[in-house]
Amino acid sequence: MQTKTLGELAQYVDGKIIGNPGIVIKSASTLERAGEGDISFLANIKYEKQMQKTKASAVIVGREYTYTAGVPLLVAEDPYYAFMQILVLLHGHRKHKKVGVSPRASICDTAKIGADCQIHNFVTIEDDAKVGNGCILYPGVYIGAGAQVGNDCIIYPNVTIYDGCRIGNRVIIQANAVIGEDGFGFATHKGIHHKIPQVGIVIIEDDVEIGSCCAIERGTLGDTVIGQGSKLSDLVAIGHGARIGPHCLLVPQVGVAGSATLGHHCVIGGQVGIIGHINVGNCVMVGAKAGVINDVPDGKVLAGVPAIDAGTAKRAYSLIEDLPEMRKSIRDFEKRLAELEKPDKS
């Protein structure tokens, strides 16, 4: 952990200071928990009133924030990004122990391991697998035959990577995720489900992060692809042959069915389901719990089951609550109309 002055931090993130630039900052914390020497941040206006009570030595805020409750401010164009930069500077990312290549790992003779790798006990690397330079494989990791892992990857405990899959550079896979299990492919004939060999693989491009307990199926014939820089959170299911474009964010418990494609920079909310064989465009946002069942053009924001335009969905779904009242009105209208339609009314 490093110590910096507020002035040094402002310079580092190209921000401005309201207050004393000489204040010493030792670490970062939340507004609620911060104490002397901590820098905090306000990225969500919901927490603004915590500014009154915080004991932080300084707070990172956006340019639209002008009021100071006595606490020194570091004003940044993108306060959350500035906070990330400062957090990396002060705390750094996780440090990994240097363990070298453990003799208690199980590494086939035909596997190739790059330089500076940390291969823990109880790791298995099968025939003809390749692991690049600077990789960290935690205990219980399994790398199947012929699988390839690029440089500088971090693979946490008990991750399984099946045979032949290809992992790019700087990929992070959180514990207990599975890459490349057989796709759910069966030909049903006379009531029996016959297993279809899943000949494709999974390709994970550079800079991807995969969450814990994700399950990413290998393709039947084509490949399943997770595009460069995309991030998957925990318990996400990706079907065989699906292609997730670059720089997407998939939050927990999302399911993308087989052969669906997503463009770049999509943001998919929690527990969303995307059915198979559809094309979701670029920069599409899907609200939590939605069910996407049709092709989606670029830039759409969707919500609901079935997913529709999010603005429409917000109004429409909030009216479900009013259905009993609406039906009551309809029944009432029926009576009143019948009354009005009586011959003697005209």
Next chain:
Amino acid sequence: MQTKTLGELAQYVDGKIIGNPGIVIKSASTLERAGEGDISFLANIKYEKQMQKTKASAVIVGREYTYTAGVPLLVAEDPYYAFMQILVLLHGHRKHKKVGVSPRASICDTAKIGADCQIHNFVTIEDDAKVGNGCILYPGVYIGAGAQVGNDCIIYPNVTIYDGCRIGNRVIIQANAVIGEDGFGFATHKGIHHKIPQVGIVIIEDDVEIGSCCAIERGTLGDTVIGQGSKLSDLVAIGHGARIGPHCLLVPQVGVAGSATLGHHCVIGGQVGIIGHINVGNCVMVGAKAGVINDVPDGKVLAGVPAIDAGTAKRAYSLIEDLPEMRKSIRDFEKRLAELEKPDKS
């Protein structure tokens, strides 16, 4: 397995007997499967007609149950609790083999292991981790650097506990669950998602049980907390910085997003999603598949997406089925009103 008379069991659970107290009970079973020597129970009135056919030697029932179909009854104030007590008495909880500390486990020199622990083969305990007394760690368990496990915990195979996390006493973690993987935190800047160090930890308080394949993220700055006595079922996702109060029940596939808080004694149904940064009060019940998007006061019962009062939801959601009919009526009314509004009608 022990043998008891029905009279002894009644005394043990403070219940009353309708029938012969001398009947010998050897084990517990369902009404459907029970045979001679088995005690069964009726906690759900749905299964009442099985009382006619059961071959159980006795059945535990609640005080509201007066009818006996010839089978001896053990009447208890809380029949499900009495059943649990008797099941523990007759069958006990799982017995764990005494294996001591296996030489085939991988335990760093600086780790501390308490007395009477059973540490199986292929367990990893990293630097400065502490495991209390009487803990059982099954094969493939990973305890990260500096993590702390209290006394009398049972951690089933292939569970991963990341560095620094703190597990209380008498905690049970079912197989392949993950505690403390990195929170899903990225600062997106110019289209690139930059990883934010996740400096917080996960705190699991005493008497918690975590289901298989759960994924509980560590906090970004603050901690993720699972409160004392809470029970999580399988495949539950808890986001970074979420705080689950004590004595909550979260059933399978629930997702709680980051920084959400739940009070005590909440019961959250299957596949429910709770969005981030909201406060759910105490004793809140949420029906299966609901989506909670707003703060919830104490004692509320919710259902639906978005979640509303469960009673309202039950009526409202059941009317979705009638929407085609309702729209037909509206179109019909439009015509009839137009007809009535014609000048010659007035």
Next chain:
Amino acid sequence: MQTKTLGELAQYVDGKIIGNPGIVIKSASTLERAGEGDISFLANIKYEKQMQKTKASAVIVGREYTYTAGVPLLVAEDPYYAFMQILVLLHGHRKHKKVGVSPRASICDTAKIGADCQIHNFVTIEDDAKVGNGCILYPGVYIGAGAQVGNDCIIYPNVTIYDGCRIGNRVIIQANAVIGEDGFGFATHKGIHHKIPQVGIVIIEDDVEIGSCCAIERGTLGDTVIGQGSKLSDLVAIGHGARIGPHCLLVPQVGVAGSATLGHHCVIGGQVGIIGHINVGNCVMVGAKAGVINDVPDGKVLAGVPAIDAGTAKRAYSLIEDLPEMRKSIRDFEKRLAELEKPDKS
């Protein structure tokens, strides 16, 4: 990999050829990716226009398909099944390395291992467990005390099978799945959730496949059963005492709650939830994301939350989008009716 002529393949699958039977086929691929020597298939009419551009040497089609875009056709009664047969013929299923019984596995003396098994490093087989002939257990697999695995099973890395569970013949369990963890059973008494011993087991019948990161709870007293030939995809949760009939398909992220039963040949869509203690009949199909809360008769097709007839649901749910318009009409009608009902109107 084998090489066959198109004529040989047609004979193998009992199909007919439109084109040259002497064409040599080396492998199978998608319409999009196929090149010379590849056979492809058209099972989904959605991809028909790819027939124009494919470079495949032949395409498997159904009998209803008569048009040929110049590419030789193999016409089969069930083209997807024929494709499966040919894919197995040409590519085969995954080959598993012969590793014998590794000395680095941990196998209790009282465990019994059949002939021709491949037991990898870091596998654990506990007391009195039995593994049949021809089984493949990958690294990190845990077989609990007294558990039984039949013949010719493939169990991928880091799968946990708890004590006493029974796995049939030719069962495939994908990586990191869990079989037989404790059911979510607690008796809540005075605000405390007391753990109920889960005395039942999980029975997986012959020819079942279980996906990655599935969690199948053992029963409290009765057993949890996955019927013969059923296939579960990834991240599926099965509650304690549930019984899935034979030849069902459960796609990713399905949840079946405790004591629910499904008949044979049910197809359950992604992210569906089925509540506990209900009976779902035979040949029932449930659309993605549905919530089934009542008994279901044989042959029904359901969708929606709560699940209703799928045809009705399709019409009804698509009308949610129109709710704002419907309410506007209702408010408008109210005014117009009030106007019409004015005394001077009659």
